[in-house]
Amino acid sequence: MPKCSVTIITLNEAEHIGAAIDSVTWADEVLVIDCGSVDATTEIARAKGATVMHRDWSGWIDQKNFAAERAANDWVFSLDADERVPPPLAGEIRELLSGDPPMRGYRVPRVTFHLGRWIRTTDFYPDYQTRLYDRRAARWRGKYVHESVAVDGPVGRFRHDLEHYSFRDLRDHLERVNRYTTLAARQMHESGRRAGLFDLVIHPPAAFLRNYLLRLGILDGTPGLIISVINAYSVFLKFAKLWELRRR
Helix, strand or coil: CCCCEEEEEECCCCCHHHHHHCCCCCCCCEEEEEEECCCHHHHHHCCCCCCCCCCCCCCHHHHHHHHHCCCCCCCCCCCECCCCCCCHHHHHHHHHHCCCCCCCEEECEEEEEEECEEEEEEHHHCCEEEEEEECCEEEEECCCCCCCCEEEECCEEECCEEEEEECHHHHHHHHHHHHHHHHHHHHHHHHHCCCCCHHHHHHHHHHHHHHHHHCCHHHHHHHHHHHHHHHHHHHHHHHHHHHHHHCC
């Protein structure tokens, strides 16, 4: 019956860390890797029984691999501070770990709470993430964006959702879009990708149609429309920044 460590990477997450840790009381260890919080993040985490370590920021991928290496157990569930493992998902994880898991990694569908509701349409859902894995056969990989766990062998899936409280409001959403598109454009530029008029004219409307119609954002009313427009804007901004990098 394998034991499991939950790892959480933090920086000034006092608003979320307590609830995140409370949602993983089923774990054998909760390990928080903090990179210099100046709020009550570390105090709350310790009060909840988590082990807290400090490590200067070196990027999401490096921090998460470091957390897995320092975990007390080979099976690791990587949790972001703004995420929660609700009871149905916790039950699935416990049931899986009651024996020898047949796969070395497992993906979980993630649902985001935004604009007053759980969003189960657009590109927001199901947003599968590999979060439970055996560190002996898996490792975080990536560059600036789209970090993910690469597993040696096939990957299983959970049925129940991981809950995500990603955005405080639309302002927060748009600020993150700005940061993300800068990193995404940089990553594309360094890989040799270039942007032209076609990318700026075709890709954003296509993204809107995919989100609003094909991914059923229309069923989520005004929130679905807003998210579909922002997702299209994100695509436009990413290619515009990529075009700008070439001109520099």
